[in-house]
Amino acid sequence: MSWIMNPEGDRPQRKRPAELKDFPKGPDGKPLGPQTPGSEPTSPWAGFPLKDDYPQVDDPADPNRKVSTKQANRPFLEYAKYRAEREKAHADWEKRQKERKEKLARGEEVGPEEPDPTEEPEVGCLGVLKFILYATLFIVLAGKFFTGSFLWEMELPNVRQFIPTTQRLFSESQLAQFDGSDPTKPLYIAIDGDVYDVSSNRATYGPGGSYHMMAGRDAARAYGTGCFKTHLTHDLRGLSESEMRGVLHWKKFYADSKKYHKVGRVSHPPIDPASPYPEHCDPKKAQAARERERKAQEDGAKEAKREEL
Numbered sequence: 001m002s003w004i005m006n007p008e009g010d011r012p013q014r015k016r017p018a019e020l021k022d023f024p025k026g027p028d029g030k031p032l033g034p035q036t037p038g039s040e041p042t043s044p045w046a047g048f049p050l051k052d053d054y055p056q057v058d059d060p061a062d063p064n065r066k067v068s069t070k071q072a073n074r075p076f077l078e079y080a081k082y083r084a085e086r087e088k089a090h091a092d093w094e095k096r097q098k099e100r101k102e103k104l105a106r107g108e109e110v111g112p113e114e115p116d117p118t119e120e121p122e123v124g125c126l127g128v129l130k131f132i133l134y135a136t137l138f139i140v141l142a143g144k145f146f147t148g149s150f151l152w153e154m155e156l157p158n159v160r161q162f163i164p165t166t167q168r169l170f171s172e173s174q175l176a177q178f179d180g181s182d183p184t185k186p187l188y189i190a191i192d193g194d195v196y197d198v199s200s201n202r203a204t205y206g207p208g209g210s211y212h213m214m215a216g217r218d219a220a221r222a223y224g225t226g227c228f229k230t231h232l233t234h235d236l237r238g239l240s241e242s243e244m245r246g247v248l249h250w251k252k253f254y255a256d257s258k259k260y261h262k263v264g265r266v267s268h269p270p271i272d273p274a275s276p277y278p279e280h281c282d283p284k285k286a287q288a289a290r291e292r293e294r295k296a297q298e299d300g301a302k303e304a305k306r307e308e309l
Helices: 074-106 124-149 174-177 200-203 220-225 241-256 285-307
Strands: 055-057 061-068 168-171 188-191 194-197 261-268
Touching: 168 174, 174 261, 188 220, 188 241, 188 285, 220 241
Parallel strands: 168 261
Antiparallel strands: 055 061, 188 194, 194 261
């Protein structure tokens, strides 16, 4: 790290002047101090500022003046040199262009027109496309390096959900015709009113499949409770919070699926609010559901009585 302490290398170091500078003196014979207008402040280094021993060159801004080539001046000197070279190249180009025009006026053959060597190149569409390509490659490769996934462990959205499609409104009887019993018709299921085409997975939803009971109907309640025999209905009344989360989970699953796509909605007849809730297939959960139903009825009665008062 010696270069940090001595960045200029082993070149001869500047020395303190051997002789002191003679400062101007006043009428009383004393040196003029900083309190005297127009005088220079005294310094313990009589030759301050020290004179550097770097070579001197003409000042680009003033040819009648010399400047030092010390480190602080070199960026400005190099830039001035660069500007001079650019101006000379541009002047030579203009001269060649003038000669070319004269040849054209005389009817002589000339080569293709030479572009200005000092003109800044325009980015243009090609430059923008190259930048986008390089940036995309960098991001993709960085994702593979840091996460092991080119897409940074993100899943591509289902493009089909953004494409407008012709959807229809089904009645319950119409939806029942698409339960897979007719192989010439598509296979549909519904969840909370949304109808999806699951024809790509007939082994699961078709006849003999493990979820065939869901086909051709809206069995939203069964998705939350797991009662695939007794809860094949769209009635979601009385479900617990966790069961409702299960229904919402499956709704999101079908909505985001790349395999299945939405084809419409099913219209259900209104449910009688006085009708009992579908009983759970688990006796313990059925008892808890009855307690929730009883509490809801009591709260409703209290609210009605409060409104009467």
